[in-house]
Amino acid sequence: MKKYIIATLLVCTGWLAITSCDESFLDEQIYSSLAPETLSDSLGFEAAVTGLHRHFSSFHTYADQQGWLSVWQVGTDIVWAVQPQGIEVPFFRYEQLSSTSGAASFSWTWAYTLIKNANAIIASAEDPAIGGMTQANKDAINAEARFFRAYAYNFLVTIFGGVPLVTEPITAPKTDFVRASVDDINAVIEADLLFAAANLPDIDNVKKKSGKPMFGRANKAMAQQLLAEAYLRMGRPAEAEAQCMAIISSGKFNLRTTRYGVRASQPGDAFSDMFIMGNMRRGQGNTEAIWVFEIENPTDLPGAIGGNPQQRRVWGAGYHGVTGGGMLPADSLGGRGISRMRLNNFVLYGLYPAGDMRNSKYNIRRKFWYNDPNNAKYRQPVVPVAADTLFRIHPYTLKWGQFDSRDAFGFGMWKDLMLMRLGETYLLLAEAQFKQGKPGDAANSINMLRTRANAPQVTAGDITLDFILDERVRELIGEENRRMTLVRTGTLLDRVASRNATAPNAATMITGLTSTHLLFPIPQSEIDLNKDAELEQNTGY
Secondary structure (H helix, E strand, O other): OHHHHHHHHHHEEEEHHHHHHOHHHOOOOOOOOOOOOOOOOOHHHHHHHHHHHHHHHHHHHOOOOOOOHHHHOOOOOOEEEEEOOOOOHHEEEEHHHHOOOHHHHHHHHHHHHHHHHEEEEEEEEHHOOOOOOOHHHHHHHHHHHHHHHHHHHHHHHHHHOOOOOOOOOOOOOOOOOOOOOHHHHHHHHHHHHHHHHHHHOOOHHOOEOOOOEOOOOOHHHHHHHHHHOOOOOHHOOOHHHHHHHHHOOOOOOOOOOOOOOOOOOOOOHHHHOOOOOOOOOOOOOOOOOOEEEEEEEEOOOOOOOOOHHHHHHHHHHOHHHHOOOOOOOHHOOOOOOOOOOOEEEHHHOOOOOOOHHHHOOOOOOOOOOOOOOOOOOOEOOOOOOOOOOOOOOOOOEEOOOOOHHOOOOOOOOOOEEEEEEEEHHHHHHHHHHOOOOOOOHHHHHHHHHHOOOOOOOOOHHHHHHHHHHHHHHHHHHHOHHHHHHHHHHOOHHHHHHHHHHOOHHHHHHOOOOOOOHHOOOOOHHHHOOOOEEEEEEEOOO
C-alpha cells in the first residue's frame, strides 16, 4: 500500500506549488449523465441532426445478423427463405416467434434510440433561451427531428401496436413505462408530420453544402409521403389522398419515362436506370426521387457509413457457386449475391403481364451464361442442375446490383438506398382512392405507372386491394418493407395463403402463422427491466 500513498502525495505535492492542494482537487467531476446536453448553436444542432440520419441508416446497414433484412420479406407473399441465417427464422417459422426474438429487440432499441435523439433536438429547438438562430432555422431543425420521431413511432405502432409514448428527454432512470393507446401515438405522429410538412424545405431548397443541395436531407415531400402512409393505416383515406396529391401537384417530381444517366447509351430501360449507381440521386437526374439515402463507399471515404449493408447478398443469387464453376461475380449480374431469399413462384411466374418493363432482363435477371474465360463452357448458356435452382441460378431483382472490382468478394454493398419515390406515391394514392369508393380514380393512378412500364392499362373493374398490393410488388419489389405493408393493410394472413401456397421443399415453407403474429412480441428484456409498472405483452406471446 505504501507505493500508492506515496504516489498520491506526489500528485498533491505537484499541485501544491500551484494550488496549495486546494480541497477542490477532490471534487467529483461528472463527464457523463442521463441528462441530454442542451444544444445551443447551429453547429451543435447540425451535428445532432447528422447523428439522427446516421442512426436511422443503421436499420438498413446492420450486418451483425446477415438475415436482418430478410425479417421484413420472408414469411410474406413474395419470397422463400432459402439460406436463413437465424434472426429471420421465426418470421417464416412463426411457431418459433417469442418475446426473446432478436429482431423484435433490435427493432425496439433502434426505434427508441431514434426517438431519444430526436426528443433532445426538439426540446432544445423549442427552448426560448436558445439564441443565435432565427426562428425559421430553429423550426427547420425541429421539423427534421419531428420527421424522424414520427417515422420511429409509425414503425413501432405498426409492428408492436401500442407502445410507451416518450416525447420529452428522459433525465433520470425510469422503470415504470406503460403502453400508450394506438390513438394517442397516432396523434403524435400526425402532429409531428404536419409540423414537418409545414416547416421543412421543398426538395429544391434543401440545405446546401459547398454550394450543392444536400438532397439526402429531409424535405417537405418526405413528411407528406410518410403522413399519407400513416393516414392509410389510421383508416383516414381522404387525408392520405390529399397528402399524395400535394406531392404530385407540387411540380417537383416526375416519373422517369425516358433513358438517362451513366448508361443511357447502353442497353437498358427507363425503369432500370433509376437503380444504377450514379443515377439514383436527384442531383444525378432521378426526378422521381423523394428520399434517397446517399451512401459513399468507405474505401473512398473512410467512415462514410456504419455497418456493411447486406441488400445485394440477401436479394442477389449466389450464381458464383454454380456446380462445376464457370461463373464469376460481374457488374452485369449485379455483383456477388448469396441468396438469403428467393422470389417465389407467384412473383416469378404469375405476377407480370407480357411486356411489362419492370420484368425486363434489365430489372430481373432470368438467363445466365458462363462468364469465366478459363472455363470450357465460356459464353455458353447455363443449364442449372436441380441443386442450384434454389440459391445459385434463379431469377432475382437487379435493383440491388452493385460490383466493385476492389471487393469482388462483395463483403458490403455500397449503394444508395431508395427509400421514397414518386412511383410509390401513386400506389398510396390509388389505395386511398379505392378505400373511398373511387375505383376509377384508383385505376387512373395505377395507369400512370403502367404507362411508364409499357404494361396493359386497367379499368375500375380491375381494382381491388389485392390488385393494388400485387401492383406494389411489380413496382416496389426489393424496395418496400413488405411485412409492414401487409401488416398495415391487415392482409398478411390472406396474402400468405393465396400467394405462397406452394414451396420447393419443406425447409422453405411458411408454418405456424396465426393472427397472433400480426404484431411482434414486446421484447422480454424490456418487460423485465420495467420493474415498477407492467409493460403488457401482446396477446398470444
